[in-house]
Amino acid sequence: MTQSSPTARADANRIALRAVRAILDAAEPLKLSVVGTPVDVQVDRLASPPWPARGLLGLDEAVDGPLPRAVLVGCSWPGGSVDLLLQVAWWQTTNAYRHLTRIKAAIALTNQEISWISVALALREGQDGQSVAIGTSFSPFKRKEHDVETALRRKHQIKTAVDRSELPLISPWWAETFSVKLPEGDVLPSPREGFARLVHIALLKLPFFVRGEQEGIKGKLPFDPDRLLDAGTNGSGGASSEERSGVQGGAPAAEARRDSLWSLPGGVRHFKQTLDDLLDELREQPLTEEELSTLFRERYEVTGATARSGYTNLLLNLGLAQLRDGRFALTPDGEAYLLDPLPRALFERLHRTYTGLIEVLVIASALGRADTARVNELLPALLDTVWRTTTQSSIRRNWLLSTWCATCAAGRRPATAWRRPSPCTSCPSSRASSRIPRPRRSTCCSRASRAGPRQRPPPRWRAATRSSFPT
Structure with missing residues (x-):
């Protein structure tokens, strides 16, 4: 069943499926070192999932063949083990991202997702002749029970773990799982390396995405996050993530960035x-x-x-x-x-x-x-x-x-060294705050005296009993 693709590149979904199939087909036993812990990886190929009854946008079962076979990945280390399920998936939505192909890595017993890689989404703006980097985010979710200090410590821990792994990075919080050559769909540096990185990243994220004695993990975790910071940020001697991302501050190479930038409403x-x-x-x-x-x-x-x-x-x-x-x-x-x-x-x-x-x-x-x-x-x-x-x-x-990176005076925007606007010294909240003032939530008394507080009606798109607008 062939339908028009929702992506900017009409063949993005087809190329993405080809790349996902190559990676899953390349799965084979291997040995990994996850933050110094030796991990033995065994694979077991499962049956191909059936095509959806109404097909997938941009794909045709007769042309693209059966969906890739899922892979059960058994990972074991001294004192513990986990079974991961790697399989093709697609976005379940009705908007422009409908059916975009991705790779899902989950704990096999509970189906809890550990990594999700939106391959087609990354390819949709690529041009022929380019190699598009496909990344995996490894920034942990903030749990409700965690305060700010705990959340920041967890981020530092997983950043340290990824730094020590010496995996290639796209940016400070995105690891490069593999690249796809357009329009052929070849996986670089190789499908086998893409599979190895996918498993490696999932194991690095495991201690940060599970809770305590969660089902699906036997014994202890592959490494103790609390011991990482004691060993130093870069205990393995590898380069830091900022150094490995290629540009100071973690910026990716220019060709990995976008030219088309949008504004936002509000002034x-x-x-x-x-x-x-x-x-x-x-x-x-x-x-x-x-x-x-x-x-x-x-x-x-x-x-x-x-x-x-x-x-x-x-x-x-x-x-x-x-x-x-x-x-x-x-x-x-x-x-x-x-x-x-x-x-x-x-x-x-x-x-x-x-x-x-x-x-x-x-x-x-x-x-x-x-x-x-x-x-x-x-x-x-x-x-x-x-x-x-x-x-x-x-x-x-x-x-x-x-972003207060420049100021405006008589039509001129001279660059500044992150100059902070001078706060109103009569406002206690301005004196107490160390942040750059937010223009639309300013408590500056001089502005309030000129215009008064800005009132907004409650939105009709939510319950009328609550206003989500700042006053």
Whole structure:
């Protein structure tokens, strides 16, 4: 059953299925060292799952053949063991991500997911001749019972474990599982290496994604997270994740980043505040696409489908939100960001994901100003791209304003060294806070005296008894 693909690249799902099949077919026994613990890996191939009765978008059973056979991976180490199930899966949703192919790694007995790799999602914007890196996030979820200190310690522990594994990284919190050559679908460096990395990453995540004596794991875990920090961040002598990601601060290579950057509603200086507000809503409860569209319409008066899609893709591309089971929810990185949503943290994430932000600051520093016309003249040449309008240049300047990376004075945006705006010394909350003020939630008395507190009506897309809007 052939249907049109929802991806930007029409054959992304077909190429992704080909890559997943190659990796699962390459599964074979191997030996791993997981944070110094020897792990013996045995494999048992299972039957191919049946095709869905209504088919899969962008795929045809007659052309693409049977679905890849799942693999039962038995992992054992001194004092413990676990059976993992590696299999092909697809997004169960009704929106544009419907049926996008992914690899699922789960505990076989409980079916608890440990890793999920959205292969087709990564391939949809790739071009012929490129090798697209397929990554796995290893940032742990924040549990409700954990305070901020505990959550940060767990993040440090798993970061240390991945550093010691010396797996290649795409960014500080994404390990490169494999790459896919377009359009052939060849898995690089090899399908066998892709399988080994997939199992290795799942075992590294295991102590952080299970609770106590959870079913499916026999005996002790492969390593004790609490002992990692005692041994030092890089006890194996390997390079740190920032060093191995290729760029200071963990930014990926330029070709791994995106050229098309979207703004957010709410005003030029409030992009960050809008982002924080949207993430707050997703932290409170995951939203369906319809609920998120209603939020955009009710709160920001956004009615166009293209704009809503662009705003939503921004959250997904930044790695702060994800679409699972038909609902948008926070990723572990999104949870971690909301623990301390500093402008610099957002700028670094923007820089890791999109091109041209540092370049705008360089232009402003060199010329003393970075107006739209001058940026649009110089920036495309620096990025080796062509823009027919000034939209992308303006969006980058406005994101820099929103993250307080630049200031605006009489049409000029000189670069600053993360200058904090001077707080109102009459406001106790301003004196007590060490964060950069949030423009739309400012408690500055001078602003309040001019305009008064900003009141918003309760949203109609949720229960009328509660207002999700800040006042």
